[in-house]
Amino acid sequence: MIKTGVSVFSYDNIRAVEWEESRLKLVDQRVLPSRIKNLFFDEVGDVANAISDMVVRGAPAIGITAAYGVVLAARDRFNSDGVNWKKTIGKDLDLLKASRPTAVNLAWAVDKLAQIIAGLDPANDPEPALLEVATQIHADDIAANHKMGQLGAGLIAPASGVLTHCNTGALATGGYGTALGVIRAGYASGAITDVYADETRPWLQGARLTAWELVQENIPVTLIADGAAAFLMKQGKVQWVIVGSDRIAANGDVANKIGTYSAAVAARHHGVKFMVVAPASTVDMACASGADIPIETRGQEELLVCGDQCVAPDGANAWNPVFDVTPAELVDAIVTERGVVENPTAEKMAEMMAN
Amino acid sequence: MIKTGVSVFSYDNIRAVEWEESRLKLVDQRVLPSRIKNLFFDEVGDVANAISDMVVRGAPAIGITAAYGVVLAARDRFNSDGVNWKKTIGKDLDLLKASRPTAVNLAWAVDKLAQIIAGLDPANDPEPALLEVATQIHADDIAANHKMGQLGAGLIAPASGVLTHCNTGALATGGYGTALGVIRAGYASGAITDVYADETRPWLQGARLTAWELVQENIPVTLIADGAAAFLMKQGKVQWVIVGSDRIAANGDVANKIGTYSAAVAARHHGVKFMVVAPASTVDMACASGADIPIETRGQEELLVCGDQCVAPDGANAWNPVFDVTPAELVDAIVTERGVVENPTAEKMAEMMAN
Numbered sequence: 272m273i274k275t276g277v278s279v280f281s282y283d284n285i286r287a288v289e290w291e292e293s294r295l296k297l298v299d300q301r302v303l304p305s306r307i308k309n310l311f312f313d314e315v316g317d318v319a320n321a322i323s324d325m326v327v328r329g330a331p332a333i334g335i336t337a338a339y340g341v342v343l344a345a346r347d348r349f350n351s352d353g354v355n356w357k358k359t360i361g362k363d364l365d366l367l368k369a370s371r372p373t374a375v376n377l378a379w380a381v382d383k384l385a386q387i388i389a390g391l392d393p394a395n396d397p398e399p400a401l402l403e404v405a406t407q408i409h410a411d412d413i414a415a416n417h418k419m420g421q422l423g424a425g426l427i428a429p430a431s432g433v434l435t436h437c438n439t440g441a442l443a444t445g446g447y448g449t450a451l452g453v454i455r456a457g458y459a460s461g462a463i464t465d466v467y468a469d470e471t472r473p474w475l476q477g478a479r480l481t482a483w484e485l486v487q488e489n490i491p492v493t494l495i496a497d498g499a500a501a502f503l504m505k506q507g508k509v510q511w512v513i514v515g516s517d518r519i520a521a522n523g524d525v526a527n528k529i530g531t532y533s534a535a536v537a538a539r540h541h542g543v544k545f546m547v548v549a550p551a552s553t554v555d556m557a558c559a560s561g562a563d564i565p566i567e568t569r570g571q572e573e574l575l576v577c578g579d580q581c582v583a584p585d586g587a588n589a590w591n592p593v594f595d596v597t598p599a600e601l602v603d604a605i606v607t608e609r610g611v612v613e614n615p616t617a618e619k620m621a622e623m624m625a626n
Numbered sequence: 627m628i629k630t631g632v633s634v635f636s637y638d639n640i641r642a643v644e645w646e647e648s649r650l651k652l653v654d655q656r657v658l659p660s661r662i663k664n665l666f667f668d669e670v671g672d673v674a675n676a677i678s679d680m681v682v683r684g685a686p687a688i689g690i691t692a693a694y695g696v697v698l699a700a701r702d703r704f705n706s707d708g709v710n711w712k713k714t715i716g717k718d719l720d721l722l723k724a725s726r727p728t729a730v731n732l733a734w735a736v737d738k739l740a741q742i743i744a745g746l747d748p749a750n751d752p753e754p755a756l757l758e759v760a761t762q763i764h765a766d767d768i769a770a771n772h773k774m775g776q777l778g779a780g781l782i783a784p785a786s787g788v789l790t791h792c793n794t795g796a797l798a799t800g801g802y803g804t805a806l807g808v809i810r811a812g813y814a815s816g817a818i819t820d821v822y823a824d825e826t827r828p829w830l831q832g833a834r835l836t837a838w839e840l841v842q843e844n845i846p847v848t849l850i851a852d853g854a855a856a857f858l859m860k861q862g863k864v865q866w867v868i869v870g871s872d873r874i875a876a877n878g879d880v881a882n883k884i885g886t887y888s889a890a891v892a893a894r895h896h897g898v899k900f901m902v903v904a905p906a907s908t909v910d911m912a913c914a915s916g917a918d919i920p921i922e923t924r925g926q927e928e929l930l931v932c933g934d935q936c937v938a939p940d941g942a943n944a945w946n947p948v949f950d951v952t953p954a955e956l957v958d959a960i961v962t963e964r965g966v967v968e969n970p971t972a973e974k975m976a977e978m979m980a981n
Contacts, residue, residue: 304937469853470929470938471853475937478932478938478942479938482938482942483939493944494929494938494945495946496827496884496929497852497853498824498852498889499945501888501891502884502947502950503945505950529853531853533855533888537888537891539895574825574851575849577932580660582830582833582834583838583849588846588847588848588849589849590849590854591851595860596857
């Protein structure tokens with residue numbers, strides 16, 4: 272069943288975050304799949320809003336976007352005050368870091384650029400040096416995704432069915448994707464023959480983004496309601512659930528899109544394996560366990576309104592935590608570009624991160 | 627915490643199926659909660675379409691609707707051919723029975739009316755006799771719901787939180803509801819203080835119908851995405867999951883709205899109790915187990931389109947089973963008007979049905 276003549280890096284034709292003509296370009300993910308609309312950014316405030324408003328989403332993509340946002344901030348601050356810009360830019364860095372709370376990659380990228388800034392001579396234009404680092408973060412992310420694709424696909428027996436949740440593809444990263452990168456690589460190698468995607472309420476990232484990406488790449492995909500995942504597993508249709516992560520604690524607990532924990536519980540009940548795929552920058556060794564990860568709660572309207580239609584009556588409340596925590600004991604494998612950790616524990620995670 | 631001075635039958639102010647001025651009146655559940663629109667039916671073909679198209683849904687409500695549909699069919703057949711009407715009506719009964727496959731109450735009600743028809747003198751107008759039986763089925767359903775409300779609420783410790791799935795209320799029954807009847811009774815008695823409702827994709831019965839009913843009755847309700855149920859349980863917010871059923875097999879396996887099985891798996895994982903509430907007419911002793919229950923698959927567009935908006939790209943497939951089967955071993959209690967069966971088995975189910 273293993274295909275030959277297909278590179279593991281086939282199916283890599285989508286980029287959602289790009290630096291183009293000295294500006295940041297983002298594909299507006301709020302209007303996919305009905306429209307492909309590019310937005311261009313010159314100002315860090317607009318970049319922070321784009322992150323909060325989910326023009327761009329997905330932990331790695333947010334980190335890369337924020338890195339380019341720091342480049343834009345430095346350009347503005349240096350041009351308006353060539354003496355004190357290293358002080359005034361602090362506000363911009365804080366703004367970026369506050370734009371979404373759960374993904375650790377965002378703070379990781381901003382802190383990395385802040386370190387570079389600290390070492391710069393304030394008299395010189397900071398843009399070239401910062402752009403080089405931001406571009407490197409972006410390139411490293413794509414390379415990490417390719418690596419994780421190979422590592423993750425290597426865990427999957429030929430001709431398997433897999434289920435994924437949310438969107439963890441090119442749209443959620445610098446390119447290629449984390450969990451969806453493993454699915455791309457596994458489909459290329461023949462390890463994966465059937466891809467199911469949870470539609471992922473309330474934001475429908477599975478329907479709107481994952482299905483769109485896979486259709487673009489000519490990888491067949493079958494959407495299901497989130498509530499149908501357990502019934503799908505019961506029928507033996509999937510051997511792996513493969514998801515991304517917004518933050519992984521030092522003990523291997525995994526924060527990811529709401530619904531991930533439900534899929535993990537159902538997977539364990541059915542003997543289906545559960546794989547988490549995320550770059551090492553997602554691992555937050557300062558978080559001892561999932562209990563320490565801040566979980567973003569977004570507006571009730573994401574549940575009360577669907578499209579332009581009010582789907583719930585006035586007077587109904589909604590609880591809209593947009594992430595949940597899957598404990599390490601429900602995770603069969605964590606895949607980063609540094610390697611695979613099976614049955615994660617604090618010891619194994621520390622060992623992998625020390626590599 | 628137990629309230630006094632509140633009848634267990636408070637919160638009973640909604641009827642969605644009624645016989646009014648010699649016609650069947652249905653509240654069109656497709657346009658709730660944004661509009662309350664009544665539709666009137668004189669012809670059995672329109673009634674069958676109303677069931678297929680989900681103007682009316684919910685296993686008991688479908689059964690009652692079909693019973694009134696038989697009354698309309700008999701009136702027409704008798705008026706157009708006073709001699710052979712008992713033969714020609716067979717087509718109408720088949721049409722009604724075929725309008726939705728999973729709910730057994732539909733066939734149960736039609737068969738009950740067919741038995742009455744078999745005993746009628748064909749020379750007499752059948753409408754009064756059949757209307758009497760249909761009205762009795764309707765009244766019996768409401769009485770059964772009141773009884774189940776008391777029995778089910780009696781299982782719940784004071785000040786509990788509960789989660790329900792889909793809509794099992796007045797809109798899904800002759801009135802008051804099955805699982806939602808237990809919630810009404812439990813809220814009235816103080817057994818239940820917090821009600822959470824899964825939004826229930828793809829048709830959003832939880833958001834559109836359950837939340838609407840509870841808001842009408844001034845019972846506070848919090849909607850969640852279906853995928854958030856496990857995370858809610860993890861936080862200790864609910865002590866019971868309470869659902870209805872479209873068909874219960876002789877061994878206690880339960881067919882119900884897609885997503886029910888996922889909630890049952892999560893409930894067991896967290897030590898949350900799982901209660902199924904349905905009239906005895908839902909129990910199909912001819913089905914040995916859940917494997918024998920036909921599961922309706924509806925159109926892909928229910929997942930690919932949300933409201934008027936296309937949420938998935940052209941080229942994506944969807945799998946849309948609208949029911950699933952929860953095995954008896956995940957069920958803590960089945961409540962019918964004949965009594966409560968804890969930890970259901972074929973023996974216990976047979977004993978309850980023999981009562």
